[in-house]
Amino acid sequence: MHNKSGPSRRKFLTTGLIAGVAGSAARAGDPTITNVQPWAQELGKGVDERGYGLPSPHEAHVLRKSVPWLTAEDTSSINFTPLHQLDGIITPNGLAFERHHSGVAEIPPADYRLMINGLVDTPMVFTLQDLMRFPRYNKVYFLECTANSGMEWRGPQLNGVQFTHGMMHNVMYTGVMLRDVLAAAGVKSEGKWLLAEGADAAGVSRSIPMEKALDDCMIAFKMNGEALRAEQGYPARLVVPGWEGNMWIKWLRRLEIGDQPWHHREETSRYTDLMANGDSRRFTWIMDAKSVITEPSPQAPILHGKGQTVITGLAWSGHGVIPRVDVTVDGGINWHQARVDGPCLDKSLHRFYFEFDWDGKPLLLQSRAHDTTGYVQPTKDALRKIRGVVSNYHNNGIQTWSVDSDGVVDNVEIS
Amino acid sequence: MHNKSGPSRRKFLTTGLIAGVAGSAARAGDPTITNVQPWAQELGKGVDERGYGLPSPHEAHVLRKSVPWLTAEDTSSINFTPLHQLDGIITPNGLAFERHHSGVAEIPPADYRLMINGLVDTPMVFTLQDLMRFPRYNKVYFLECTANSGMEWRGPQLNGVQFTHGMMHNVMYTGVMLRDVLAAAGVKSEGKWLLAEGADAAGVSRSIPMEKALDDCMIAFKMNGEALRAEQGYPARLVVPGWEGNMWIKWLRRLEIGDQPWHHREETSRYTDLMANGDSRRFTWIMDAKSVITEPSPQAPILHGKGQTVITGLAWSGHGVIPRVDVTVDGGINWHQARVDGPCLDKSLHRFYFEFDWDGKPLLLQSRAHDTTGYVQPTKDALRKIRGVVSNYHNNGIQTWSVDSDGVVDNVEIS
Numbered sequence: 001m002h003n004k005s006g007p008s009r010r011k012f013l014t015t016g017l018i019a020g021v022a023g024s025a026a027r028a029g030d031p032t033i034t035n036v037q038p039w040a041q042e043l044g045k046g047v048d049e050r051g052y053g054l055p056s057p058h059e060a061h062v063l064r065k066s067v068p069w070l071t072a073e074d075t076s077s078i079n080f081t082p083l084h085q086l087d088g089i090i091t092p093n094g095l096a097f098e099r100h101h102s103g104v105a106e107i108p109p110a111d112y113r114l115m116i117n118g119l120v121d122t123p124m125v126f127t128l129q130d131l132m133r134f135p136r137y138n139k140v141y142f143l144e145c146t147a148n149s150g151m152e153w154r155g156p157q158l159n160g161v162q163f164t165h166g167m168m169h170n171v172m173y174t175g176v177m178l179r180d181v182l183a184a185a186g187v188k189s190e191g192k193w194l195l196a197e198g199a200d201a202a203g204v205s206r207s208i209p210m211e212k213a214l215d216d217c218m219i220a221f222k223m224n225g226e227a228l229r230a231e232q233g234y235p236a237r238l239v240v241p242g243w244e245g246n247m248w249i250k251w252l253r254r255l256e257i258g259d260q261p262w263h264h265r266e267e268t269s270r271y272t273d274l275m276a277n278g279d280s281r282r283f284t285w286i287m288d289a290k291s292v293i294t295e296p297s298p299q300a301p302i303l304h305g306k307g308q309t310v311i312t313g314l315a316w317s318g319h320g321v322i323p324r325v326d327v328t329v330d331g332g333i334n335w336h337q338a339r340v341d342g343p344c345l346d347k348s349l350h351r352f353y354f355e356f357d358w359d360g361k362p363l364l365l366q367s368r369a370h371d372t373t374g375y376v377q378p379t380k381d382a383l384r385k386i387r388g389v390v391s392n393y394h395n396n397g398i399q400t401w402s403v404d405s406d407g408v409v410d411n412v413e414i415s
Numbered sequence: 416m417h418n419k420s421g422p423s424r425r426k427f428l429t430t431g432l433i434a435g436v437a438g439s440a441a442r443a444g445d446p447t448i449t450n451v452q453p454w455a456q457e458l459g460k461g462v463d464e465r466g467y468g469l470p471s472p473h474e475a476h477v478l479r480k481s482v483p484w485l486t487a488e489d490t491s492s493i494n495f496t497p498l499h500q501l502d503g504i505i506t507p508n509g510l511a512f513e514r515h516h517s518g519v520a521e522i523p524p525a526d527y528r529l530m531i532n533g534l535v536d537t538p539m540v541f542t543l544q545d546l547m548r549f550p551r552y553n554k555v556y557f558l559e560c561t562a563n564s565g566m567e568w569r570g571p572q573l574n575g576v577q578f579t580h581g582m583m584h585n586v587m588y589t590g591v592m593l594r595d596v597l598a599a600a601g602v603k604s605e606g607k608w609l610l611a612e613g614a615d616a617a618g619v620s621r622s623i624p625m626e627k628a629l630d631d632c633m634i635a636f637k638m639n640g641e642a643l644r645a646e647q648g649y650p651a652r653l654v655v656p657g658w659e660g661n662m663w664i665k666w667l668r669r670l671e672i673g674d675q676p677w678h679h680r681e682e683t684s685r686y687t688d689l690m691a692n693g694d695s696r697r698f699t700w701i702m703d704a705k706s707v708i709t710e711p712s713p714q715a716p717i718l719h720g721k722g723q724t725v726i727t728g729l730a731w732s733g734h735g736v737i738p739r740v741d742v743t744v745d746g747g748i749n750w751h752q753a754r755v756d757g758p759c760l761d762k763s764l765h766r767f768y769f770e771f772d773w774d775g776k777p778l779l780l781q782s783r784a785h786d787t788t789g790y791v792q793p794t795k796d797a798l799r800k801i802r803g804v805v806s807n808y809h810n811n812g813i814q815t816w817s818v819d820s821d822g823v824v825d826n827v828e829i830s
Contacts, residue, residue: 039616044616047479055641063466074461075458075460078462090505123441125439184438200454203455226470227500253455308549342552345758
């Protein structure tokens, strides 16, 4: 049934099966409707201005999760976004992926300073208030850790999209353009590289070519409307759209202008791509086109049995927008073009859907993203042929989920 | 200085004044930079998966607020969005305006049911799971209570944009199209109106013409990626884009199809516009074009003194997008076209900015929104001439803030 695609079939899949499939005819005396439910019999809780609003207690299981064996300490650990429980393209701040190298720096905003030094006309120091006086801009960008899906290089490791793909979030940033702030100090003509340095104990720092710094990089102080969360670099972080998350320096403390890269720890011993022969690929900054099905997935099995079924997922590319996503339910024998819905924004997550009539037989689900350059998300095996399996970084291979006849979903690979 | 506008002046205002104005030249021995700050001397807090992420303790003052004298009980009260502390267009869920008529209904999602009855082929009952099997869509829409700015009809009442304009939020909804769900029951040809009814103790219900129901209305179960908050109708609410917030029925329990409106409480004794002669305007559903400056504003004074200054605010229209916003700093003698930045989406908030060089003299700030029909946001006096001052609803008049030479901002009116 899933094998016959094409325009007329797709129209049927997305619109024709609705009537009569979901829901049931109302029955006289159905107690769920004809009785007055308990919550309609008494006043509910009133408004309360004393605290920041939280999710319903019925959603208390929707949380970031870590994988204890991944890192030695919780100060150098990872909290993964629960992608299987989210929809749309905005990651709520309370569920946004976090990764630190020496824990969360705790900076009183009045004490925050950003210094610009090196090859500039006037070394400068900015307060947070100073930064907020530059023209502000608003952009929705994905941040993906370059180690996202890294454990999967050597075969299925973790049985949940939260863990295979949850080193990622997508929020609306408000901030100022890095080029405007640099212009205040005056970058000398020999300044070709920028070192961005964080104020945490690790002093995470990365070299960024000036072309990128002057293009779309931002210094952000708000995410999804409100102040940056502490774990996202409060009060100010660097935003490096489409490039690996490690470069988005949090608790941004210093920008140095130089004529060559610095070769610091995070761009030598880490965040380089170890190849099979022992060489390392370096400065592989751009996150290539990638996608994943978030539901159904191992943590979000199909509970409703056969019939009308929604497949949904995310697609993104560091090169820009996603013009097309394909979905297969038979392990790649037949591909169907998915419906991408919601704002289609540059270097942002895109949400896709594929609705179909499940016959209750086992499925092999995959998605593949296309970018505007013609690039198509590769299989994991295709990546392994070129890169080997000793790297932890830049794994944008196609993810496979198996679904059994009970709707149970597992992380598998097919060759 | 603010009186000379025009393209070349605006370019200078937004780009020319950056260098040297914000920030200060770095001084040798500046302790804020050359010392290693305390937060760089020790490990910070590690990742913690035990709770939903919260704002920095330094942002603990950023909260919704109520106005005790507005309503008799907190179960029928209002918690206002702190617009003066937000930027961009997304309202974080924890700060989103809430208004109830009998408190927050507490509905276990497994017990949720939606019934469709009346002039349909097959009366039906849907579980939440059933609803989630329909094709899903993602849209960012503003919700504005029709009483937003209602206290201002009779002159300045509340000294803060949170209270004058904070009955409003703007989030990305994920849900299903109302027309798809109605199609499952089959609306009879004589079905011209829909009654949407909530499951709270107040049983809030509103009549909606079928044209709107079949156009862009949604049944939403997610906001900003995660489940609806309890105070926003968990687990499912109606979304009625561009129309007054009271119609966006929360805890949606029942949809009845009829051939005429029901004339229920919330569309007769309430949510009608009382005119000076005692008549009421009824079914004034669409929220007209409106805007307000959120910063500077009474709760967000100018603290940095004269020089480079950012004015920012929000504009919106129930008729669609906002093609243009004007700002004045001299009480309307000269108007400048503001820079609208960020996604420009149908029936969504739009964020605007106007950067200028403040000479430190008193200001009278206003903004006015244009919509795509050619309509321009009117003055409050122009509205009063037609509607009188006894209504509480649909006040979309131009807001004025005065700024004194110390940067203190007040809610004022000028004639």
